[in-house]
Amino acid sequence: MDREPTSAPRGRRRSWPWRRNDGRLRRWPFVLGALVLALLIVILVFDWNWFKGPVERAVQAKTGRAFHIDGNLDVDLGRTITLRGERLRFANADWSKQPQMASAQRAEIDLALWPLLRGKLRIPEIRLTQPNLLLETGPNGQPGNWNFGSSDGGTQVVLGRLLVQQGRLRFQDVPGRTDIDVSVDSLTSQRRRGAAAPPIAVAGDGRWRGNPFTLKGSTASPLELSESDHPFKIDLRGSAGSTRAHMRGTLTNPFQLRVFDLQLSLVGTDMQHLYPLLGIAMPSTPPYQLDGRLKRNGEIWRYEDFNGRAGDSDLAGTVQIDSAGQRPFLHADLRSRRLDFDDLGGFVGAPPRTGAGETANDEQKAQAAKLAVSAKLLPSTPYDLGKLRAMDADVRWKAQRINAQTLPLDAMDAHLKLNDGVLLLQPLDFGVAGGNIRSDIRMDARKSTIATRAQISVRGMQLGKLFPDGQLAKEASGAIGGEIALAGTGNSIAQMLGSADGSVAIGMGKGHVSNLVMELAGLDIAESLKFLVTKDRQIPVRCAFGDFAVRDGVMDARALAFDTTDTLLVGSGNIDLGDEKLDLLLKARPKDHSILSLRSPLRVAGTFKDPTFRPDFKALGMRGAVALALGAIAPPAALLATFETGPGKDVDCVGHHAK
Numbered sequence: 001m002d003r004e005p006t007s008a009p010r011g012r013r014r015s016w017p018w019r020r021n022d023g024r025l026r027r028w029p030f031v032l033g034a035l036v037l038a039l040l041i042v043i044l045v046f047d048w049n050w051f052k053g054p055v056e057r058a059v060q061a062k063t064g065r066a067f068h069i070d071g072n073l074d075v076d077l078g079r080t081i082t083l084r085g086e087r088l089r090f091a092n093a094d095w096s097k098q099p100q101m102a103s104a105q106r107a108e109i110d111l112a113l114w115p116l117l118r119g120k121l122r123i124p125e126i127r128l129t130q131p132n133l134l135l136e137t138g139p140n141g142q143p144g145n146w147n148f149g150s151s152d153g154g155t156q157v158v159l160g161r162l163l164v165q166q167g168r169l170r171f172q173d174v175p176g177r178t179d180i181d182v183s184v185d186s187l188t189s190q191r192r193r194g195a196a197a198p199p200i201a202v203a204g205d206g207r208w209r210g211n212p213f214t215l216k217g218s219t220a221s222p223l224e225l226s227e228s229d230h231p232f233k234i235d236l237r238g239s240a241g242s243t244r245a246h247m248r249g250t251l252t253n254p255f256q257l258r259v260f261d262l263q264l265s266l267v268g269t270d271m272q273h274l275y276p277l278l279g280i281a282m283p284s285t286p287p288y289q290l291d292g293r294l295k296r297n298g299e300i301w302r303y304e305d306f307n308g309r310a311g312d313s314d315l316a317g318t319v320q321i322d323s324a325g326q327r328p329f330l331h332a333d334l335r336s337r338r339l340d341f342d343d344l345g346g347f348v349g350a351p352p353r354t355g356a357g358e359t360a361n362d363e364q365k366a367q368a369a370k371l372a373v374s375a376k377l378l379p380s381t382p383y384d385l386g387k388l389r390a391m392d393a394d395v396r397w398k399a400q401r402i403n404a405q406t407l408p409l410d411a412m413d414a415h416l417k418l419n420d421g422v423l424l425l426q427p428l429d430f431g432v433a434g435g436n437i438r439s440d441i442r443m444d445a446r447k448s449t450i451a452t453r454a455q456i457s458v459r460g461m462q463l464g465k466l467f468p469d470g471q472l473a474k475e476a477s478g479a480i481g482g483e484i485a486l487a488g489t490g491n492s493i494a495q496m497l498g499s500a501d502g503s504v505a506i507g508m509g510k511g512h513v514s515n516l517v518m519e520l521a522g523l524d525i526a527e528s529l530k531f532l533v534t535k536d537r538q539i540p541v542r543c544a545f546g547d548f549a550v551r552d553g554v555m556d557a558r559a560l561a562f563d564t565t566d567t568l569l570v571g572s573g574n575i576d577l578g579d580e581k582l583d584l585l586l587k588a589r590p591k592d593h594s595i596l597s598l599r600s601p602l603r604v605a606g607t608f609k610d611p612t613f614r615p616d617f618k619a620l621g622m623r624g625a626v627a628l629a630l631g632a633i634a635p636p637a638a639l640l641a642t643f644e645t646g647p648g649k650d651v652d653c654v655g656h657h658a659k
Contacts, residue, residue: 048073059090063148065101066091080124081111093145096136101145105130115158124160131164137173161197162221163188169202177210187218197221202236211276213240217247234262240277242361243268247294264294264303269361271310272346279328280321281387284346286311286359292318299324311343311352311359312403327420330393339399341409348493349381353405376580377608378494385421385491388445393418408433408465421446435460435479449489452496456484463511478511478541486550498553498578507545513564540565553578566590573604580608 052069059067071086085107092101106129112122136145167184182204186197199218206213217236231250238245249262267289268274271282292306300322307316317334342353351364351371360368367381395416402409410431417424425441437458444451463478488500544562548555553576560571573584584604606612 048075051075063090065093065148071106079113081113081116083109083111092134093136093138095139095142096134096145098134098136100132101134103132104128107131110160120158122158122160125163126159126161127163127165128167129165131167133167133169135169135171137175139174162186163197164200169204171206178206178208180204180206180208180215182206182215186221199233208238208240209276209279211240213238241273242270243273243277249294260294260296262294263291265289265291266308270363275387275390279390280330281384281390281393284349284351284364286343286352286364287361288315290315312340312357313343313399314338325392328391330391330395332393332395332397334395334397336397336399336412337401339402339412341402341404341407345379349379349383375607375609376494378497378577378580380492380494382491382495383443383445383450385445385448385450388418388423388443388450389421391418392420402430410434432461433465433480434462435481437461450491450496451487451489453487454484456486458482458484458506463508463513476511476513478508478513478544480506480508482506488553494578500550500553500577502550504548504550504555505546507543508541509543511541513539513541546571548575550577557584560584560586582606582608582611 049072052073055073056067056069059065066089068089069085069087070089072084073086074084076082076084086105088102088104088107089100090102092098108125108127109123110125112124115122134145138144138147163186164184165186169180169182169184171180172178182202185201187199187201197220199220200222201218203216205215215236215238217234219236220233233250235248236246238247244267246265247262249260251260251262266274269287271285271288274280274282288308288310290306290308293302293304295302295304300320302321303319305316305318307314309315313336315334315336317332319330319332322329322331340352342358345352351367352358352360354360354365354368393416395414397412397414397416399412402412410433412431413427413429415426415428417426421444423441423443423445425439428439428441430437435458437456439454439456441455442453459481461480463480464476466480482505484502484504486497486500486502486504488496488498490496490499542563542565545559546557547559549558550556555575555577557572557574562569568589569586570589571584571586573582575582575584582604586602586604588602602613604611604613
């Protein structure tokens with residue numbers, strides 16, 4: 001038979017956790033509650049400064065550097081633990097003269113709790129107020145003060161964001177004469193959603209390789225430096241003197257600067273100013289602007305695919321520098337579609353032209369003004385021996401077209417090699433007047449005085465193209481060739497030529513010239529007046545040549561002649577390259593007879609800058625006045641006239657000078 005359920009006896013009490021079966025209270029719940037309450041009270045009122053000592057000792061044990069918290073230390077507990085410290089100081093390396101590497105007025109560090117319980121240290125955010133960081137390169141090849149020796153592995157650290165307010169960063173490289181002092185502030189307004197941290201604004205100045213400079217721009221968060229293979233973005237503008245640079249791109253481990261990929265724009269008044277900044281030995285140039293890709297991989301630096309202008313010339317190409325050797329090695333491949341010839345003046349110590357439409361800096365304008373009033377023409381600015389010895393180089397430069405005010409230049413192909421103070425130009429090739437001038441030049445700068453050798457070949461220059469704007473040269477034709485071999489010593493072009501030994505030989509084979517030119521050269525007045533009032537005609541040229549022996553900078557004429565079917569011009573004398581003086585005597589021997597032919601030699605004298613052409617008027621008598629009148633009608637007569645009558649004999653044109 002089923003039993004009916006029975007209810008609990010009336011009067012039995014309900015069972016509670018804190019009560020025992022006999023009704024008395026249990027003790028442990030109250031003890032636990034008291035402990036929790038006590039812990040909360042301790043957390044709320046506990047002085048976290050008690051941990052300052054242990055924290056300071058832990059940091060010193062980890063880094064080997066003293067660490068001090070001079071202000072309060074506070075902790076907020078939760079899923080994210082926040083550590084706050086005030087007036088923090090971190091000691092510098094023992095070898096540094098500065099006692100502190102880093103300090104901050106206030107620092108807040110957020111720690112994620114749950115990863116910490118699993119042995120991982122994740123720091124979502126670091127906030128620094130008025131931090132100061134000093135980075136120094138070590139003396140005698142020692143690592144920088146940011147190097148704390150080998151790591152023992154330890155707890156894995158994951159860094160998040162860094163926010164900086166009123167920070168200061170200083171970088172010192174005493175051996176490199178570099179001292180950079182910049183302010184840093186987080187650009188919180190540019191913080192992108194999902195980004196690890198906003199970029200850092202930097203602005204400051206200092207000295208780079210001993211040269212004052214300024215810097216402004218932005219970089220990625222410095223926390224990204226914790227990953228040495230992580231690209232570190234920068235966008236910086238710097239200026240040093242008249243040189244300005246804009247760098248944008250990425251660095252890998254910027255403290256070592258061994259790998260980067262940057263777009264670099266350079267603007268300056270003279271490329272030679274790059275030497276004290278970058279150690280790249282460059283000649284003087286007019287103002288320039290270039291833009292290209294700057295890359296570095298270890299010891300190899302490359303400025304790739306740059307283009308721009310230097311003076312009135314366009315310039316493009318790639319430059320590579322290898323700094324691994326005893327001296328930096330520069331390899332360059334340069335191109336110009338249009339090269340302004342005077343922009344090359346810096347290679348020989350001369351300034352560019354400074355007239356209307358020309359590009360030059362203030363220093364070059366002052367140099368040009370000084371040269372304008374000087375009695376000398378050859379460049380006297382000495383080469384910098386330190387630059388010639390500072391690096392090695394292999395440079396190829398090709399120009400498709402050359403703009404020269406007074407020379408009919410067509411193109412240029414130059415190959416420069418520099419090795420241990422010895423410079424070779426093999427070749428230096430200019431297209432000139434339909435032909436070319438090819439030079440092989442060697443400059444040995446290993447001693448205090450440069451020793452120079454030059455071998456120059458002239459081939460196929462067209463007489464008519466040498467003076468394309470001259471009225472009398474329009475009817476001229478003939479191919480000019482020759483050989484020049486010189487060797488001299490000196491540290492400027494003027495000194496080299498002033499001490500030169502060797503030979504100069506220039507000649508022209510068969511061709512044509514204006515008969516008016518030759519009649520004026522002989523000052524056959526009757527024939528000349530006829531051509532002036534009627535029509536000029538061409539006459540054949542049998543040959544022309546000049547052969548000079550050069551010793552101690554003086555060119556002595558061994559043979560000098562210009563032979564046509566009508567007139568023979570012969571000359572003698574010398575040209576002093578050191579004093580830049582001319583002393584030549586030219587005579588014309590007409591091969592026909594004219595009662596008005598005048599006879600007196602023409603003396604070419606004066607200086608390279610101010611030559612004079614004068615006949616012997618005492619010998620001319622009354623006929624000299626007629627010659628002057630004719631010279632007023634046709635100025636070339638005053639330059640070319642000789643005054644010898646009678647039939648001249650044909651000169652020997654079978655020699656090599658006439659070929």
